[in-house]
Amino acid sequence: MNMAIHPNEKVERAYVKARSAHRYLAWTGALFTVPTIIYFSWWIIIPMFYGLGLSFTNDSLLAPPQFIGLQNYLSSFHDPEFVATIVRTVVYVIEVTIPTLALSLALAWLINRVVRARALYLTLFFLPFVIPAVASSVIFELILQPYGIFNQFLHIQVGWLANPRYAMIGLSIVTVWNLVGYYVVIFLAGLQQVPQELLEAARIDGAGSFQSFWHVVMPLMRPTLLFASVTTIANVLTNFTQPYVMTHGGPGNSTTVMPLLIYREAFEYSKAGQASAMAVLLLIASLILTWIQFRLLSDRDK
Amino acid sequence: MNRSGAISAHIVLVLLGLLFVIPLVWGISASLHTNATIFLNPFQWLPHPAHWSNFTKAWSSQSFGRYMWNSFFIAFAITIFCVIFSQMAGYGLSQFKFFGRDVIFGTIVSTLLLPFPAIMVPVFIFTKDMGWINTFAGVIVPGIITAHAVFFMRQYLSGLPSELLWSARIDGASEWTVYWRIVVPLTGPVVAAVGVLTFVASWNNLLWPLIVIQSKGHYTIPLGLSNFNDTYFTNYVAMMAMSMVAVIPVIILFLFVRRWLINSLMVSGGGIKG
Numbered sequence: 001m002n003m004a005i006h007p008n009e010k011v012e013r014a015y016v017k018a019r020s021a022h023r024y025l026a027w028t029g030a031l032f033t034v035p036t037i038i039y040f041s042w043w044i045i046i047p048m049f050y051g052l053g054l055s056f057t058n059d060s061l062l063a064p065p066q067f068i069g070l071q072n073y074l075s076s077f078h079d080p081e082f083v084a085t086i087v088r089t090v091v092y093v094i095e096v097t098i099p100t101l102a103l104s105l106a107l108a109w110l111i112n113r114v115v116r117a118r119a120l121y122l123t124l125f126f127l128p129f130v131i132p133a134v135a136s137s138v139i140f141e142l143i144l145q146p147y148g149i150f151n152q153f154l155h156i157q158v159g160w161l162a163n164p165r166y167a168m169i170g171l172s173i174v175t176v177w178n179l180v181g182y183y184v185v186i187f188l189a190g191l192q193q194v195p196q197e198l199l200e201a202a203r204i205d206g207a208g209s210f211q212s213f214w215h216v217v218m219p220l221m222r223p224t225l226l227f228a229s230v231t232t233i234a235n236v237l238t239n240f241t242q243p244y245v246m247t248h249g250g251p252g253n254s255t256t257v258m259p260l261l262i263y264r265e266a267f268e269y270s271k272a273g274q275a276s277a278m279a280v281l282l283l284i285a286s287l288i289l290t291w292i293q294f295r296l297l298s299d300r301d302k
Numbered sequence: 303m304n305r306s307g308a309i310s311a312h313i314v315l316v317l318l319g320l321l322f323v324i325p326l327v328w329g330i331s332a333s334l335h336t337n338a339t340i341f342l343n344p345f346q347w348l349p350h351p352a353h354w355s356n357f358t359k360a361w362s363s364q365s366f367g368r369y370m371w372n373s374f375f376i377a378f379a380i381t382i383f384c385v386i387f388s389q390m391a392g393y394g395l396s397q398f399k400f401f402g403r404d405v406i407f408g409t410i411v412s413t414l415l416l417p418f419p420a421i422m423v424p425v426f427i428f429t430k431d432m433g434w435i436n437t438f439a440g441v442i443v444p445g446i447i448t449a450h451a452v453f454f455m456r457q458y459l460s461g462l463p464s465e466l467l468w469s470a471r472i473d474g475a476s477e478w479t480v481y482w483r484i485v486v487p488l489t490g491p492v493v494a495a496v497g498v499l500t501f502v503a504s505w506n507n508l509l510w511p512l513i514v515i516q517s518k519g520h521y522t523i524p525l526g527l528s529n530f531n532d533t534y535f536t537n538y539v540a541m542m543a544m545s546m547v548a549v550i551p552v553i554i555l556f557l558f559v560r561r562w563l564i565n566s567l568m569v570s571g572g573g574i575k576g
Binding site: 026027029031032033035037040044048054110111114115117119124125128131134136138140142143145147149152177180181186188189192209231233237241245258259262263266267276282286287 | 567
């Protein structure tokens, strides 16, 4: 009789053992992520909600804050300068994102076509990405002077940073120069995932270089393009150093973008409540821009 | 890929490559000029005589030696913490299944989209409450783990064959042994990439040190440089010379690990899924 139930017992024991091993492994995996979870909660997630709370107060970083409801938001939107800053920030995003993506995609496409000196080209284009933003700001602040080499090269005389009409363009040139190299690498990685047989087939069907790029490569590159455009936007919306060092937000307020405005409100004018409301609006702006990217670039066939 | 196509690609790449390096070359050249000759038209690429004393004068005008050391210390500490924690998280998130794993990873990745200025006020308040204003801890701790690092580590470790880990477990290795003896040694290239990117980002960071640091004894290189911009506004060559000094360490570091860095970025970049 005992012999008859023995196999079942064995199976059950093995099952319990496997299950606990499974659980044990799950716990181990979770334990490895604990420092990161604590860090992200304490320094990112909780501050986000804390900031949302602060945006309804008149916090000054000095005295205990008082609840003032939506006043910060209302005063922000009644301030034409604030609305202008939002518009300017979006312009900055567009002026950087489109040239960065177009240029880095073109460069990656060219590098992918050559066999020799690939590492050299990648190094040349990547170099600006590792240059300290303060240093590149100082360099370009002088290069873009009315008498600087940029104008000498083009035989014109434009105050790229001194004229309110061109200051944003001057700023965008530096940011593009800084970012392109990183995305060249990302796009090159994406291009190498494109199966050669598909390109061969397109060529046999009589597709030209541009046609096969547009109809074969681009659809396959969509995820990479989406990643690149979304992270470029995040990069631009984080960018504080160049406007701060190169132009101090000027001339006038012509290069005051959201990060600089939030910094000034909070740490120069001690209006942390007001700055928090602006921070929430920056977050919403970045969500909207990301959503637009997903709508434009995600694969609707899936 | 015909031959003439490749040649024209090379020509365009060389021209654009030059265009990308010119600002740096200009920076080196400008740091050897005088404030009078820096805007000469046409620009004198090989200044004669070269004013090497710009460097010594600028260096001694502020405590740049001190700033350099502070920047090194901060960037090094952040890099060590970032590599250790993101490696652990990347392993946990890629090789184990547990409740909430995908939500955790999704949350971490979505913080890639979060601009730091959107949370800097509360992060400042938290740092202040911990008594870390004007301390190295205040600069280091709030920035030790980046979503980028966790993302890259996870992408890389997803490619790790789980049979390798299982055979060690069956041989009786503890989880810690598996991690320390098998996983960590296999992550060399991505550690180099994440390490360098973290080091460079920290070395280059201006905004957070600007908020947290008040005394010059704690200044970093970017703070010293931007201070230059305020107080010695017309002394272009000194500013330029110190900018070049700030650039040198990152360029050396980058050239050393260039291949690893670019390869790891390619691995993670190629694995991006929609």
